[in-house]
Amino acid sequence: MNTRIPLGGYALRAVLVCLAVVNLYPLLFTLMTSLKTSEQFFTDIWAFPREFLVDNYVQAFEIGRIGEYFYNSVVIALVTLAMVTVVAAFAAYALARLRVPFGGAIVGLLLIIQILPTESMILPLYMMMSKLKLLGVTYVPVTFAYVGWLLPGTIVILRNFFLSIPSELLESARMDGSGEISTMFRIAFPLTGGAIATCTVLNFCFVWGELLWAQISTLTTEKGLPLTVGLINFQGQYATDWGLMTAAICMILFPLFLLFMFLQKYFVQGLTSGAVKG
Template structure:
């Protein structure tokens, strides 16, 4: 049953308004990055009046600290995604295809992790990281981020694993496959959209994470990722808001490009929980 026209109008109005509000900071940052600081301070929401000003991009892209921070962000992102996807897929497989004692209880306990974002556990995480001697080390950021992303990833992947017909698994075993071969060669390729969705979510989260690196890597500027590099850059160029907007724009570009190329996998992975035989 279709919604009535006035209901559809309200929905589209709300969605359009939310889209504008979400895109406004991106637009402001980009417009500020291609104008002089004087133009930006005079009219933050205005268009360039003296042509495109690209000196800020040259300033940032020629800074060695920016590229070092970029490599640190890349290392954190790759580490988080690999750990999260590998561990989550194995856990989701266990919770969906293997029988063991109190499976439902353990899955519910794991799902409780969805209620607690990473930021609420910064202090105990920092204490544990310090006890393990990982402060100032990228592993001190990678391990907690990968762990806190596991509950959401398991929930997504488990739904897909359950939707794979049991007959397919039985046929694989009849053909001589063992449980590991079924998991690696049959199940994972089938649920590839869900894996892409999980990986994309983790990539965006790891790339933009600020508070955990701030607590773990504060004393080691050479290990700072781009969000902390932005903080350092703002401290140096605090009055040059056009340059700061340029740094923010560069920081957003990889995540936006990656999302544009993988959005269909995200939609399929989050909404396609049923597979047709």
């Protein structure tokens, strides 16, 4: 059997390697810089650090208030993900498995909302939050906006997964006397682990890295600032200290790597298993 790789295969691998280097090198450069002093950085910005200077992380966490911003982002992310996951799961199951009036129109409306850019909603959202006097309330304007933006896409994704569950499985549970709520919790939800993991990773990346609304909604307060806004303030204070800046950036990126490392199996599975209706 001929196992030789064609020339096009080598070319494709070379392109993929180049793309990997282009994407990974900035991360490696940031990590190396975070372990340097300012003197080492300006002496040779491309050199490896002569010693692992962990003090940059300590100063960024304490003096630069990155610890406070980190806590705020964690609270916002956890509350947002919990609200989105619970509401979207119930709504998606209803749209997929129950006879909801105008269910198709509702799904179409969700898709239209998902297509709209979030920037188009900033002005009316700010006016609404201002009239409700919520802009000064810690975490509330940021969290509510994120929940509203993430719900449509999450509902559509989970609905596709619920549609991929064999109908015979749910019907057999109903024939055994299981109520709709019991069927949903005992059969449907346990089978959607990949879907929930996929939505969790995508939604967390959005919440963790969103800047525009986070900055606008916290203009009138110094409390509850997330990491993205805090990093801008940090940059204004320590614009020339690249060691502290890159240490702060590394601390922001670490939760994303950690989350994806633990959920990558379910994330990859979730991207494919719901693509075909069962």
